[in-house]
Amino acid sequence: MTHPTRRQAFVHSHAVACALGADREQVAANLFSPAPPTVTGRWTLADGRQVPVGALPFSLGEGDPTDQTRRSRTNRMLVHVLKELGPAVAAAIDRYGAPRVGVVLGTSTSGVDESLHALRIRLDGQDWPEGYHFDVQELNDPVAAAQALTGAAGPAYAVSTACTSGAKAIAAGARLIAADLCDAVLCGGLDTLCDLTLNGFGALEALSPELTNPFSVNRKGINIGEGAGLFLLTVDEAPVRVAGWGETSDAHHISAPDPSGAGGEAAARKALAMAGLDPSDIGYVHLHGTGTELNDRMESGVISRVFGDATPVSSTKPLTGHNLGAAGAVQASFCLMAFEQDGALPPHIWDGQIDPELAPVRLAAPGDREPGLKHALSASYAFGGNNAAVILSQT
Numbered sequence: 001m002t003h004p005t006r007r008q009a010f011v012h013s014h015a016v017a018c019a020l021g022a023d024r025e026q027v028a029a030n031l032f033s034p035a036p037p038t039v040t041g042r043w044t045l046a047d048g049r050q051v052p053v054g055a056l057p058f059s060l061g062e063g064d065p066t067d068q069t070r071r072s073r074t075n076r077m078l079v080h081v082l083k084e085l086g087p088a089v090a091a092a093i094d095r096y097g098a099p100r101v102g103v104v105l106g107t108s109t110s111g112v113d114e115s116l117h118a119l120r121i122r123l124d125g126q127d128w129p130e131g132y133h134f135d136v137q138e139l140n141d142p143v144a145a146a147q148a149l150t151g152a153a154g155p156a157y158a159v160s161t162a163c164t165s166g167a168k169a170i171a172a173g174a175r176l177i178a179a180d181l182c183d184a185v186l187c188g189g190l191d192t193l194c195d196l197t198l199n200g201f202g203a204l205e206a207l208s209p210e211l212t213n214p215f216s217v218n219r220k221g222i223n224i225g226e227g228a229g230l231f232l233l234t235v236d237e238a239p240v241r242v243a244g245w246g247e248t249s250d251a252h253h254i255s256a257p258d259p260s261g262a263g264g265e266a267a268a269r270k271a272l273a274m275a276g277l278d279p280s281d282i283g284y285v286h287l288h289g290t291g292t293e294l295n296d297r298m299e300s301g302v303i304s305r306v307f308g309d310a311t312p313v314s315s316t317k318p319l320t321g322h323n324l325g326a327a328g329a330v331q332a333s334f335c336l337m338a339f340e341q342d343g344a345l346p347p348h349i350w351d352g353q354i355d356p357e358l359a360p361v362r363l364a365a366p367g368d369r370e371p372g373l374k375h376a377l378s379a380s381y382a383f384g385g386n387n388a389a390v391i392l393s394q395t
Helices: 024-031 073-096 112-123 141-150 162-178 195-203 262-275 293-307 324-340
Strands: 010-017 041-044 050-054 101-106 156-159 184-191 227-234 240-249 284-286 312-314 375-382 386-394
Touching (some): 024 324, 050 195, 073 227, 101 141, 156 162, 162 386, 262 293, 262 375, 324 375, 324 386
Parallel strands (some): 284 312, 284 375
Antiparallel strands (some): 010 227, 010 240, 240 386, 375 386
16 A cells, blocks of 8 residues: 555665675675674773674775765765666766756765864874865765766755665655655665764663673663765655655653653554555564663563564564664665565574563574565664664565
8 A cells, every 4th residue: 555645665785794704795695694703893892891892894995084985984984885886877967957956965974084183193293184174074975976976967966864864865765755856765774883873872871781681681781883874765666666755853851762662652553554564564563672771671662562473574684783873774674675675584693591571572683584574564663762763665
């Protein structure tokens, strides 16, 4: 069932890079392997602690402060992922015209790590590094780089709502198409590892000293990761569409989720209503699944109330780390891969020791499948009580 008045946004193509691999083929092979590889990177915090991180298993090359497309690690990741997606974007520009192709990217880091490096040099009494300019850390910098790389000239902006950024960028892209402001949109999220992020979560005492363990009674917090998930949405019909989305903001707390999960539940139900679906129609839910006590408790309640304990769900953060502004987009890419793999489900890797205080949910194990999978929902939650849900459906 499609919305009777809304122009539909179809997924023409997608690309992903994260701790599981450099491209869709590598990521899918590792994601659906019998024993998926978990994060192996390490990061030293300002207080001397070492914590696991989901670092990229490949090089993004050297930076160049004089080249906007390469002056930050985040922009170099964009360059890398566009190697796979770029030809499709070029074809869309040829088909629709550059002013009808938009760009919406979610990020929380942009070039802040480069600014931190420059600031340390300046505080050490030296001149600012040659070629450095503070605008490298502007949240719109990856968007401007994407325009420079692709030639897209339609509406273009960044979304930065912490860990819902990537999901909301996909919804924003679909909204631009629905409003007839664009015929195609390059959208998604990207974030890279940096000291500010890691030490910030360390100060919140949210980082796990070991592999994150979502929904386990033994969980100790999150692992941070880096990654990118990018999509080309178009008005032309394709095998998968963005069927619905829901966005809410409950403003419960600056960092902690509302224990009731009311905002997260409302986002999921809004997405279902837009898609014209019942909860029983959803064959798989990608959890936000950070492995913190507050998130797991809130999210298990949301899933249990909306979907019960029969719908398979999972968090892939032990495999990728928490990709922050890219998380929702990477999750959506994994949902697409589940369609492409004939219902193979992204696995929930954990120690199997369920927290008895959590509401019951069905966690997908390696090798689990959902034959005939047609609809998948990706859930994201963020600081400030920001919630997002995106439903992808096979046509």
